[in-house]
Amino acid sequence: EPEVTQTPSHQVTQMGQEVILRCVPISNHLYFYWYRQILGQKVEFLVSFYNNEISEKSEIFDDQFSVERPDGSNFTLKIRSTKLEDSAMYFCASSMRGPFYEQYFGPGTRLTVT
Amino acid sequence: DAKTTQPNSMESNEEEPVHLPCNHSTISGTDYIHWYRQLPSQGPEYVIHGLTSNVNNRMASLAIAEDRKSSTLILHRATLRDAAVYYCILREKGIAGNQFYFGTGTSLTVIP
Numbered sequence: 612e613p614e615v616t617q618t619p620s621h622q623v624t625q626m627g628q629e630v631i632l633r634c635v636p637i638s639n640h641l642y643f644y645w646y647r648q649i650l651g652q653k654v655e656f657l658v659s660f661y662n663n664e665i666s667e668k669s670e671i672f673d674d675q676f677s678v679e680r681p682d683g684s685n686f687t688l689k690i691r692s693t694k695l696e697d698s699a700m701y702f703c704a705s706s707m708r709g710p711f712y713e714q715y716f717g718p719g720t721r722l723t724v725t
Numbered sequence: 726d727a728k729t730t731q732p733n734s735m736e737s738n739e740e741e742p743v744h745l746p747c748n749h750s751t752i753s754g755t756d757y758i759h760w761y762r763q764l765p766s767q768g769p770e771y772v773i774h775g776l777t778s779n780v781n782n783r784m785a786s787l788a789i790a791e792d793r794k795s796s797t798l799i800l801h802r803a804t805l806r807d808a809a810v811y812y813c814i815l816r817e818k819g820i821a822g823n824q825f826y827f828g829t830g831t832s833l834t835v836i837p
Contacts, residue, residue, distance in 0.1 A: 615768075646769075653827050653828065653829060654763070654769060654812075654827040655827070656824040656825050656826070656827075659824070667824050669824060702768045702769070704768075704769075712774075713759075713771040713774065714761075714769075714771060714825075715771065716768030716769045716770065717768055718767060718768055719767075719768050
């Protein structure tokens with residue numbers, strides 16, 4: 612069964628450093644998403660991406676964040692200058708149709724900012 | 726904003742049916758009701774969704790009230806693998822439009 616994959620599974624970085632989290636969505640899916648979950652808290656929507664542009668973003672997704680689909684298979688989330696409060700699990704998801712159809716989530720990347 | 730209310734936690738015995746309730750009294754006419762679950766240390770997993778009619782799939786059934794202000798996710802025979810946090814989700818209008826709002830969900834414990 613096709614699945615969303617994410618790398619790395621765990622990333623440790625120092626405050627102020629840039630990080631790139633990588634995702635490979637399911638190959639025939641057209642919509643892509645990033646969510647985050649701070650330890651013990653809710654899953655929070657960050658951004659959705661369709662047709663090579665951002666279609667929705669939350670108030671969390673400020674200028675420090677960016678997304679890209681560089682090569683037709685990968686979908687990346689970049690955090691330019693990490694803060695301690697960016698420490699969280701980051702989940703990538705994809706869906707074949709729009710955001711209100713079933714989304715398939717990856718296993719997540721645990722980001723630890725020290 | 727369309728929000729949902731779920732019990733914080735529920736318990737079920739293994740191999741018995743589980744009914745997970747969700748209230749969504751402010752649902753709009755075009756909002757779909759989605760259920761996802763999150764097993765420990767994993768990403769959310771799609772379970773089922775529906776609009777007005779009851780829905781069945783290999784994982785669960787979704788019973789939607791006639792006025793659509795509540796719904797119930799039914800797991801017909803709970804297994805230990807069904808222990809997870811179950812989220813009932815509606816479309817949520819955020820600052821940039823529509824997005825999924827996960828909420829706190831119901832933590833289901835399955836007792837062997």
